[in-house]
Amino acid sequence: MKKHIYGPVPSRRLGFSLGVDLVSYKTCSFDCIYCQLGRTTNKTIERKEYVKKDKVLAQIEQEISKRPASEKQKIDYITLAGSGEPTLNSTIGKIIKEIKKLTEIPLAVLTNGSLLYNEEVRRDLLSADLVLPSLDAADSETFQTINCPHRSLDFSKIIQGLKDFRREFKGLIWLEIMFIKDINDSLKEIELFKSIISGIEFDKIQLNTVIRPPSVKSAFPLDIDKLKEIKDTLGKNCEIIPDFRGLQKEAQDIYSEDIKSQILEIIKRRPVTLSDISTSLGIHRNEVIKYLSILEMKDEIEIYRYEDLQYYEYKRAGLNDEI
Numbered sequence: 675m676k677k678h679i680y681g682p683v684p685s686r687r688l689g690f691s692l693g694v695d696l697v698s699y700k701t702c703s704f705d706c707i708y709c710q711l712g713r714t715t716n717k718t719i720e721r722k723e724y725v726k727k728d729k730v731l732a733q734i735e736q737e738i739s740k741r742p743a744s745e746k747q748k749i750d751y752i753t754l755a756g757s758g759e760p761t762l763n764s765t766i767g768k769i770i771k772e773i774k775k776l777t778e779i780p781l782a783v784l785t786n787g788s789l790l791y792n793e794e795v796r797r798d799l800l801s802a803d804l805v806l807p808s809l810d811a812a813d814s815e816t817f818q819t820i821n822c823p824h825r826s827l828d829f830s831k832i833i834q835g836l837k838d839f840r841r842e843f844k845g846l847i848w849l850e851i852m853f854i855k856d857i858n859d860s861l862k863e864i865e866l867f868k869s870i871i872s873g874i875e876f877d878k879i880q881l882n883t884v885i886r887p888p889s890v891k892s893a894f895p896l897d898i899d900k901l902k903e904i905k906d907t908l909g910k911n912c913e914i915i916p917d918f919r920g921l922q923k924e925a926q927d928i929y930s931e932d933i934k935s936q937i938l939e940i941i942k943r944r945p946v947t948l949s950d951i952s953t954s955l956g957i958h959r960n961e962v963i964k965y966l967s968i969l970e971m972k973d974e975i976e977i978y979r980y981e982d983l984q985y986y987e988y989k990r991a992g993l994n995d996e997i
């Protein structure tokens with residue numbers, strides 16, 4: 675049976691997060707140039723039950739009930755996210771309400787915010803504890819460049835959706851801005867961001883940059899000094915999303931050595947893509963990504979790009995030492 679949950683995985687923003695995937699692979703209203711999952715294969719704004727509510731709920735219930743109390747405490751959030759945009763699932767509202775009946779673990783929703791103009795979507799999210807929308811552009815042209823949205827989506831509608839949602843939602847909203855070198859980091863763009871966010875009472879503004887391999891090779895990260903400069907300009911409630919490495923060190927014990935070795939074995943045989951690993955081991959892509967980050971951090975693998983695809987390749991031990 676297809677698994678719709680993964681983890682708990684360490685997340686830079688949410689601690690240890692049990693991920694719930696509510697759509698089929700790359701079903702999204704955007705096709706962001708920095709997306710770590712690759713290009714969007716089903717760009718849509720159609721809401722439907724992409725994955726069955728009952729199956730998702732049964733898997734969450736099973737995962738939670740099988741854990742002893744001490745392990746349950748290791749889950750900081752149940753996070754609705756996954757292989758695309760979770761609010762495209764038309765049963766998300768019911769799923770949130772049912773999860774809240776099942777457990778007291780806080781519930782978060784990661785969304786690109788593109789459907790918040792829709793009253794039904796906003797209503798569906800009202801029972802969540804925390805909503806984390808993203809906003810990567812402060813003007814319409816940059817929005818097209820970075821997010822490559824579905825043709826029916828309009829930048830001003832998205833800003834209005836964020837404003838309306840803030841008015842109606844009583845929980846926390848943490849806005850994420852993904853900065854990409856020379857695309858949305860100009861002084862003019864930062865000033866525009868400042869004017870947008872000053873009109874909406876977000877609980878936090880979280881600054882991010884491209885740290886994982888993006889889907890388009892021209893998406894480059896900002897250095898930490900530039901991020902600090904932007905943080906100072908944007909001011910109140912603004913923070914840089916903490917470095918992944920510290921969290922990963924704390925999180926070593928949550929990773930399975932067995933899964934790590936299986937991934938490494940596959941990579942040792944030949945260069946492979948994220949999809950190859952996920953399919954051959956039956957592990958969710960988002961979970962594989964976390965293991966790949968560890969292997970990369972330990973300098974055991976490297977990444978290269980060929981014909982628009984990213985490949986993970988084994989880095990032979992000691993090769994650099996011999997030089």
Ligand code: SF4
Pocket residue numbers: 702703704705706708709710711714757758759786
């Ligand atoms: S909104 Fe998220 S899943 Fe969709 S393309 Fe952008 S980064 Fe990828």
